[in-house]
Amino acid sequence: MSGATILVADDDRAIRTVLNQALARQGHDVRTTGNAATLWRWVANGEGNLVITDVVMPDENGLDLLPRIKRLRPELPIVVMSAHSTLLTAIKATELGAYEYLPKPFDINDLVVVVDRALAAPRAPAAASCSASPSARGRCPTGPGSTCSHRRWRIRR
Amino acid sequence: MTAGVTAGAATAAARKRKHQAARDSAPDSDAIVRALPDPVVLVDGDDIVRYVNPAAEQFFEAGAGILRDRRLDQLVQFDSPLLALVAKVRDGLAAVTEYGVDMLSPHRRARTVDAQVTAIPDAAGWVLVGLRERTIAQKLDRQLSYLGAGRSVAGIAAALAHEVKNPLSGIRGAAQLLEQNASLADRELTRLITEETDRICRLVDRMEMFSNDHPVERTPVNIHEVLDHVRRLVQSSFGGNVRFVERYDPSLPPVFGNRDQLVQVLLNMVKNAAEAMPEGGGEIILATKFEPGLRLSLAGGNGRQRLPLVVSVRDNGGGVPEDLKAHLFDPFVSGKAGGTGLGLSLAAKIVAEHGGGIEFDSEPGRTEFRVLLPLHSDGEAV
Numbered sequence: 001m002s003g004a005t006i007l008v009a010d011d012d013r014a015i016r017t018v019l020n021q022a023l024a025r026q027g028h029d030v031r032t033t034g035n036a037a038t039l040w041r042w043v044a045n046g047e048g049n050l051v052i053t054d055v056v057m058p059d060e061n062g063l064d065l066l067p068r069i070k071r072l073r074p075e076l077p078i079v080v081m082s083a084h085s086t087l088l089t090a091i092k093a094t095e096l097g098a099y100e101y102l103p104k105p106f107d108i109n110d111l112v113v114v115v116d117r118a119l120a121a122p123r124a125p126a127a128a129s130c131s132a133s134p135s136a137r138g139r140c141p142t143g144p145g146s147t148c149s150h151r152r153w154r155i156r157r
Numbered sequence: 158m159t160a161g162v163t164a165g166a167a168t169a170a171a172r173k174r175k176h177q178a179a180r181d182s183a184p185d186s187d188a189i190v191r192a193l194p195d196p197v198v199l200v201d202g203d204d205i206v207r208y209v210n211p212a213a214e215q216f217f218e219a220g221a222g223i224l225r226d227r228r229l230d231q232l233v234q235f236d237s238p239l240l241a242l243v244a245k246v247r248d249g250l251a252a253v254t255e256y257g258v259d260m261l262s263p264h265r266r267a268r269t270v271d272a273q274v275t276a277i278p279d280a281a282g283w284v285l286v287g288l289r290e291r292t293i294a295q296k297l298d299r300q301l302s303y304l305g306a307g308r309s310v311a312g313i314a315a316a317l318a319h320e321v322k323n324p325l326s327g328i329r330g331a332a333q334l335l336e337q338n339a340s341l342a343d344r345e346l347t348r349l350i351t352e353e354t355d356r357i358c359r360l361v362d363r364m365e366m367f368s369n370d371h372p373v374e375r376t377p378v379n380i381h382e383v384l385d386h387v388r389r390l391v392q393s394s395f396g397g398n399v400r401f402v403e404r405y406d407p408s409l410p411p412v413f414g415n416r417d418q419l420v421q422v423l424l425n426m427v428k429n430a431a432e433a434m435p436e437g438g439g440e441i442i443l444a445t446k447f448e449p450g451l452r453l454s455l456a457g458g459n460g461r462q463r464l465p466l467v468v469s470v471r472d473n474g475g476g477v478p479e480d481l482k483a484h485l486f487d488p489f490v491s492g493k494a495g496g497t498g499l500g501l502s503l504a505a506k507i508v509a510e511h512g513g514g515i516e517f518d519s520e521p522g523r524t525e526f527r528v529l530l531p532l533h534s535d536g537e538a539v
Contacts (some may be wrong), residue, residue, distance in 0.1 A: 012323045012324070012326070012327065013327075014323075014324060014326070014327025014328070014330075014331070015323065015326050015327050015330070017327070017331070018326070018327055018330030018331055018334065019330070021334050022330065022333075022334060025334075025337070056319070083318070083319040083320075083321075083322035083323050083326070084315075084319060104322045104323060104325070104326040105322055105325045105326035105328075105329040105330070105354060105355075105358055106326065106330075107329075107333070108330055108333040108334065109333070
């Protein structure tokens with residue numbers, strides 16, 4: 001799906017620039033912000049088809065924002081990126097409903113693939129079953145506390 | 158009001174006598190305590206909070222009305238070092254300062270403070286607790302709180318890794334974007350940028366491993382199988398330059414540990430040995446033995462411990478340079494060009510976590526590293 005609106009939140013300007021260019025070259029409309037509050041405002045206004053967010057931001061932790069976004073707009077896919085390459089962060093992100101976890105620094109081509117897949121994924125409602133086929137890996141918008149062991153396959157590099 | 162403020166008032170009164178002119182305009186002692194930017198809590202002999210200043214209200218995220226008359230151990234977590242400090246002061250010390258005390262707020266936000274506890278003269282058991290939040294520590298906390306890492310060299314390594322990886326992402330991404338429209342010759346250069354950023358990334362990843370203190374799974378491990386695996390790995394990358402000699406004690410009991418970590422430790426040592434080989438080829442002797450009498454004093458351990466399982470890696474290379482010997486296991490110390498200096502320090506950390514130790518002897522032509530491990534008896538928690 002090209003021509004989607006992608007909301008990017010990262011307090012690092014260099015990363016915003018790179019994401020903006022990389023995704024704009026794919027034909028997407030990219031909006032970037034350096035804080036969680038602006039991202040939340042956009043999401044609450046119903047904007048965007050996909051969220052790409054950092055974890056550590058000056059005003060709020062991206063992982064804390066995740067459940068709120070999921071509650072408000074369960075269909076909105078969220079890609080979490082972080083410089084914490086620990087398995088724990090990855091597991092936490094996916095358990096909170098992230099579509100995908102990207103450890104920094106990531107490959108631009110990987111990013112494009114993830115974005116394409118996230119935008120093409122069926123908009124499953126929040127209650128979707130997680131016992132889906134392996135091809136549905138990573139697409140179950142699960143709530144906190146749910147365990148979806150197959151989703152953990154992808155969180156390692 | 159309170160004993161603490163009374164003591165302050167006495168000093169203020171003395172000053173007033175000296176400076177008659179200022180008497181009318183001097184603020185009262187309560188206003189002074191209220192103006193302090195750092196949290197101040199006054200606790201009576203029964204551990205009941207009797208006074209908090211506005212900074213303390215902010216720190217504990219509750220109003221004075223709520224905080225007053227509560228027990229100190231309701232304000233801080235039950236195992237807080239702060240309670241121990243208060244006890245120390247009541248035991249007779251006039252004042253105690255502790256740096257880097259970890260505190261959890263009511264909303265479980267981790268913070269680090271410097272805490273000063275002072276006895277109030279003439280008021281038995283009453284203490285004044287002063288806290289100062291650390292700003293740099295705050296920054297680290299924001300990044301570490303959910304890692305569960307302590308404030309330590311390991312914690313700093315993790316925070317540093319985080320700080321380095323953000324700009325790396327920008328550099329790597331920009332290089333990849335340039336590559337999309339670059340000429341063949343320029344593409345070689347953009348590749349160089351991405352490859353070199355990946356190299357820095359691997360380095361900080363290894364640093365971060367120091368902070369990875371999550372429990373690892375341990376099982377009985379056949380150390381000979383581990384050595385065999387390591388030997389094959391090293392042989393495949395060093396080829397015919399190295400001749401291996403194996404002197405194993407087949408009766409050696411299994412080591413209770415994590416196989417992957419033990420592979421990492423021994424791979425590091427065998428690789429170091431292989432890299433030290435003389436030009437024309439050299440010899441590495443891998444040996445295991447059981448030395449029931451061997452005891453070792455471990456740093457931080459209580460007394461001498463039995464470490465009867467011995468795995469040794471010996472080579473006939475040039476030896477460890479004299480000036481490196483004392484610091485060989487320190488991070489970032491390396492005798493190799495391009496070495497990160499993390500291999501041996503990481504190996505030492507892993508072996509220590511296995512309850513063992515590493516020792517070495519080195520002279521030109523004969524260097525031996527010995528990994529000493531404890532015997533695991535059934536039912537014993539290791």
